[in-house]
Amino acid sequence: MTVIGWIQILLFCAIIVALVKPLGWYMTRVFSGERTFLSPVLRPVEAGIYWIGGVDEKREQHWLTYTVAMLLFHVGGFLILYAVLRLQAILPFNPAGQSAVAEDLSFNTAISFITNTNWQNYGGESTMSYLVQMLGLTHQNFLSAATGIALAVALIRGFSRSSMRTIGNFWVDVTRCTLYVLLPICIVYALFLVSQGMPQTLGAYVDATTLEGAKQTIAVGPVASQVAIKMLGTNGGGFFNANAAHPFENPTALSNFVQMISIFALGAALTNVFGRMVGNQRQGWAILAVMGVLFIAGVTVTYWAEANGTSMLSSLGLTGGNMEGKEVRFGIVASSLFAVITTAASCGAVNAMHDSFTALGGMIPLINMQLGEIIVGGVGAGLYGMLLFVVLAIFVAGLMVGRTPEYVGKKIEAREVKMAMLAILVLPLMYLGWTSVAVVLPSAVASMANSGPHGFTEVLYAFTSATGNNGSAFAGLSGNTFFYNLTLACSMFVGRFFMIVPAMALAGSLAGKKSIPPSAGTLPTTGGLFVGLVVGVILIIGGLTFFPALALGPIVEHLAMNANTLF
Secondary structure, eight states, rough: OOOHHHHHHEEEEEEHHHHHHHHHHHHHHHHOOOOOTTOOOOOOOOHHHHHHHHHTTOOOOOOHHHHHHHHHHHHHHHHHHHHHHHTTGGGGSOOTTTEEEEEHHHHHHHHHHHHTTOOOOSSSHHOOHHHOOOIIHHHHHHHHHHHHHHHHHHHHHHHOOOSSSBBBHHHHHHHIIIIIIIIIHHHHHHHHHHHHOOOOSSSEEEEOOOTTTTTEEEESSSSSHHHHHHHHHHHHOOTTTTTSTTTTTTTTTHHHHHHHHHHHHHHHHOOOOOOOTTEEEEHHHHHHHHHHHHHHHHHHHHHHHHHHOOOOHHHHHSSSSOOBOOOOOTTHHHHHHHHHHHHTTTTTOOSGGGGGOOHHHHHHHHHHHHHSSOOSOOHHHHHHHHHHHHHHHHHHHHHTTTTOOEEEEOOOOOHHHHHHHHHHHHHHHHHHHHHHTTTSSSHTTBBSOOOHHHEEEHHHHHHHHTTOOOOOOOOBOOOSHHHHHHHHHHHHHHHHHHHHHHHHHHHHHHHTSSSOOOOTTOOSSSHHHHHHHHHHHHHHHHHHHHEEEEEEEHHHHHHHHHHHOOO
């Protein structure tokens, strides 16, 4: 580890913290329906969309109506994307002549992109046409990200409102998020990426002659427009198979740094939206502090593990850390930081191969996902996931002091705790359940390139990534099979929507409660004690689910890779 490396990490953290308040202020105004500097241009467009869709923007929805609208919206998105994938061969903007995508892969991909997972059992440049990349994948990148933010805002309204039956209007929230937040930023962002050397063209793939005289086809396309929303919306799906390690998806050190910032920017700012909407910005800072503690711990372990390498590498004369699977232009620190960011934020983009990390270095991304990706998390999803843990922490605190738990003026009772636990327990059910099937089913075992603890970790990582709606892969696993296409799609669907429904039920329950003023016995929820309590509850609940699996994977592998040092 070096001083320059830590400066990069601290600079990243400082910029994220600096962006929290201005972005939080802006998004609060957007979702409150207040005027912004973009209103003169976008307000007519917004009103036109409501008129075409028959939406009354002043009519709010009950939590159940809000949730049903969201589910129907995604059913439509799934059908459209599946159709585009299956009809790819006869649709325009297909200069490479890509054929129709297979049924099971189309099913997996459609589920993947509507759930904001962007798991990819294919190579983008060798499978998808320009039209599919734009109309299918980029389109869903915007809508799935907007949905996550809208749901987080709906849950915030549950905490901020008193004696109300409504939590907003799904159609209005998604429209405003897309128009006022995602699109404007992505337009500027894409232009910046083009300036760094990223392609943005509808022209055909380029034929080149190598120095040896061989012919090489270089894939290009509308890359910048997809990468912008893939990062900002914490989607992660790459235009190219190598994702952000590809020089056309991540041309320079500056583009790499900006991409890392964009992954965290909106998710971190939503904590400030929470604080503003509940009337106390310190509440938002406390939640961000919880995220920060877990994030810094993860970065420290990963950076240390990769910078030190293993005794096996040292015995081969490979000193100076573990550079396997990493881009030389990014190095160990930028690769380690990117890996922790992308798995903390359910983004799934990668600028290095996680499969090539040391055992402990690869363990942190796995833990980030198994905690529910609440360390900033996906845009919106991270905040409502964190608030579920906050509800449980407040409940535990109430039991400790013998009082009814209260949070931001709302009593936390049995219904709220049940909804929070139901949402959280869905995650280990999927990734541990399907992993246990995959490691004994012969057809699934045949997809594993490695045996032993590393092969086990590859399978566990795949189902954890899918369930957590992350989308990054540990490599070494051939996922484009009937078994994995269906089971990973199931994990993605359950991990997204079976967590959303209880969270929205929680929002409706809280919105209907009366606000109560704090008393002498109310636990302060803006200080260090509260931050420590929430971190402890997250680690305890998460540890009960992920530790048995980790003991069989990365920890065993770490002991094996360092056996000559330890024994």
